[in-house]
Amino acid sequence: MMRQLVPAVALIAALDLMLYSRPALGETVRIRSGEHAGFSRIVLDLTKPTEWRLGRTEEGYELRLDGPDIVFDTERVFHMIPRDRIADLSAIGDGGLALRLGCACHARAFLTERGALVIDVADGEATSDSPFERAVRRSAPGRSSAETARALTPSFRPALPLAGAVFDERLKLPIVVPERDQGQLASVWKAAEPHSSRREDGDAKFAAAAPNATAMGPVENAFGAGGNRHMSAEEDRSLLLPRLPDPSVTQAQSELLRQLSRAASQGLLEVELERDRLPRDPSAAVDVGLPAGEPAKPVHPAIRAETSIDRDMLSAMTRTPMTAEGGHCRPDEDFDISGWGDARPAAVQIAERRQPLVGEFDRADLDAVLDLARLYLFLGFGAEARAVISAFDSTANHLAPIAAMSAILDDRALDPSSDLFVMTGCDTAAALWAVLAWPVLPAAAEVNESALLRSFSALPIHLRRQLGPGLSRRLLDTGRGTAARSVRDAIARAAGDVGTAVGMIEAGIDYSSGDAESAEARLDALARSNDPMAVDALILTIRSRLERGASVPDDLIESAEALAFERQDGADGPALSQLQILARGASGELDRALADLRRWTESESSERQTETTAQLFVALGESEDEADFLRLYFANRDLLDRAAPDTTLRSELAERLAEAGFGREASALLKGEAALSERGRRILARAAIAGFDPAEAIDRLDGLQGEDVASIRARALALAGDHRSAASALAAIGDQQAAGRAAWRGGDWKRASAHAPEVMREAIAAFDLVPSSSGEPEAPPGPLAAGQSLIADSRNMRSKLEALLKVTEPAGD
Secondary structure (H helix, E strand, O other): OOOEEEEEEHHHHHHHHHHHHHHHHOOEEEEEEOOOOOOOOEEEEEEEEOOOOEEEOOOOOEEEOOOOOOOOEEEOHHHOOOOEEEEEEEEOOOOOEEEEEEOOOOOOOOEOOOOEEEEEEEEOOOOOOOHHHHEEOOOOOOOOHHHHHHHHHHOOOOOOOOOOOOEEOOOOOEEEHHHHHHHHHHHHHHOOOOOHHHHHHHHHHHHHHHHOOOOOHHHHHHHHHOOOOOOOHHHHHHHHHHHOOHHHHHHHHHHHHHHHHHHOOOEEEOOOOOHHOOOOOOHHHOOOOOOOOOOOOOOOOOOOOOOOOHHHHHHHHOOOEOOOOEOOOOOHHHHHHHHHHOOOOHHHHHHHHHHHHHHHHHHHOOHHHHHHHHHHHOOOHHHHHHHHHHHOOOHHHHHHHHHHHHHHHOOOOOOOHHHHHHHHOOOHHHHHHHHHHOOOOOOOOOOOOOHHEEEEEEEEOHHHHHHHHEEEEEEEEOHHHHHHHHHHHHHHHOOOOOOOOHHHHHHHHHOOOOOOHHHHHHHHHOOOOOOHHHHHHHHHHHHHHHOOOOOOOHHHHHHHHHHHHHHHOOOOHHHHHHHHHHHHOOOOOOHHHHHHHHHHHHOOOHHHHHHHHHHHHHHHHHHOOHHHHHHHHHHHHHHHHHHHHHHHHHHHHHHHHHHOHHHHHHOOOHHHHHHHOOOHHHHHHHHHHHOOOOOHHHHOOOOOOHHHHHHHHHHHHHHHHHHHHHHHHHHHHOOOHHHHHHHHHOHHHHHHHHHOHHHHHHHHHOOOOOOOOOOOOOOOOOHHHHHHHHHHHHHHHHHHHHHHHHHOOOOOO
16 A cells, blocks of 8 residues: 655644634545445445435435535445436535436435435336425525635634744644743744734634633733743743633544554554754643643544544444345344354253253243254254244244254255345355355355355354355356355365365366366266265266266266155255256167156146256257157157247257258247248248248248358249249359259250250250251261161160169259
8 A cells, every 4th residue: 555655744734724623524424335236325324313304306316414514425436336327426515415316216215223324216216105206495505614614713823922832824833942042032923923903813813713712912011022021930821821722622633643643553644754843852842731620521522533444444343234135134143153052962962952941831931942943053953943943933033044044954945035035245144144045046146255254164164064065056156266265265174074075165166167077077986975965966077067068977877867756855856857867868868868858847847847858859959860850859749849949949940840841840830039030931941842832932031142042942943843043043152063953954955064964964965955056067968877877876865865864863853
């Protein structure tokens, strides 16, 4: 951090200005901000209870706090929020703050438990009964805060200097001088004050601003004309020394000096002493203490001084924990699981906690119920903790965390209405348990990683090993790799055997960083073991192989199938069913995979099942065997219909069906948006050709361009009998050989003789289908020569026709 070098003179001047402008100082209200989905939030950290009003103005809203000397610190407001909702914030005096809006928004406000004022500017119109839509009446104009400060700042320069001191006009503070120079001081001071009116005016101002100070006479009345009179100590104290204006000034000065010293110790500034202004004789310094017999009264000056480091640390410590939605965060005490048990044997602790459960008249002691449930959580017994709560019908609000934590320990789903889900951003232990409450942590969730890691490190080691792998998985899934590594370290640094938890977390880190093979090497051995982490390892290793297109070993598929049946009602049952079906499909066992999928989807339908169906039909569409594709597609078409596949999958399957000649099935798959896309129109054109409807095919291609479109259009034209147009379309895209064949079928011998296959060109020449370009006709041969030529031509023609029949394709191609 860059330190500022502050001269001592500047510090003294700053102290003077702050002390004697004290009536103009007021409370500084720091404003924090944050951006959320649908609204922007500002928070005013009020240091004491304050009346407030919020209402509408022409440009937005206006906030009024009860206190004209309030100063708003808006320096960092727009560091955290854009200006699309709150376009500007400006102080308007007399405790007012103007909010200029940049959208069609409305504001709502509320106070937190700690007294902070929260203002949310949300999208849309306000409700008709909103109290914040009433117009604000602006207060009568008055002086600005700067004018008020100048009016209330006393001109503090006494008409007579302190004994042994002079007043520097630039600083308005005394500078101590040796006694031998006091004789010359009077003439210097008198020369510096040529106009008595200025001195008298200053005396009047000082008397008005500091009523406790003693009024002083002119300089010459004290020192005499020559300025050499020596006074007694009694006269010196009673006449020359002014009393402090108010005991609060002394306290304020002490507080400012203490805070400046603290700022210097924190490296925020460095004092550069000017030694020529320090007193050379310490004994000459003046004692300005209160007169004897007047004890100092406790005062509370209207001044507050603190460094930026202390301010931010204090704010972090006293800030009311709140969720991003404005709700309250549960405190650390609700999740202090490490303090709910100890190292004694579990049986001893359970017996100790069970004894006071029921008191006289068989009434349950709710505190004892809570203690026993918390002990079960400390031991990792979630079901037992829930049983205790339900057995004694304990539904109090403070027991809600017990129910949530017990479900998390047993990998059970929480009640969707639980308030724990929204506490991932809290600065308490609630952040840890809120992240664990999500089966899949949303990518956009605001997570307080510092609070999460702090709370996780405070857990007993056995709970760290139990919860660590699941926590690290949630963090890795949302891109928080550094936090996941911190979770691993919190387990690894514990004494003794860390178990398989660290290996599981390291495999997850390898997997998320792209090193799938290293992750699979760690996971395979664990997946084949009887360790409690084996199921998680099995899920991760199969998923890794499927994502990179590798085959899954048969024994792992069989383990997943067995565990899927065993744990079908558990939290990981659906994941195991999905992975074993997809693994069989990827291994080529599509028949069995589709049969397993049908059994899985008979009882219920879920998003995971829909996703599995889509992925399995993608694998079916990529299968090379045409017969297997058609057989399995038509046998399981109902599964596809229930899954409502997306446009891409529909197009893939429809294209393959159209190429196989199943135009009607292809058209049935492409409906709605899929049929209107460019790819869908091409597929429907192929389907029309397969259904021998060239007109429909040509109509589907209207307005489309490209080689694929031209090829399909040529096929439709050929099917309609317009082979010459088909030849022109093929020639336009450069497929000359196909254009030559189409020209052959259309009787365009000239184009066919140029581009058709060689055997066709020879036939055209043999039949003399293209007229010779020679100018002079040949002389007719004689009768014998003509007969011999005819026999030769007949033999030649026969051989050409035989060759032509061998290479000519069916007329439909």
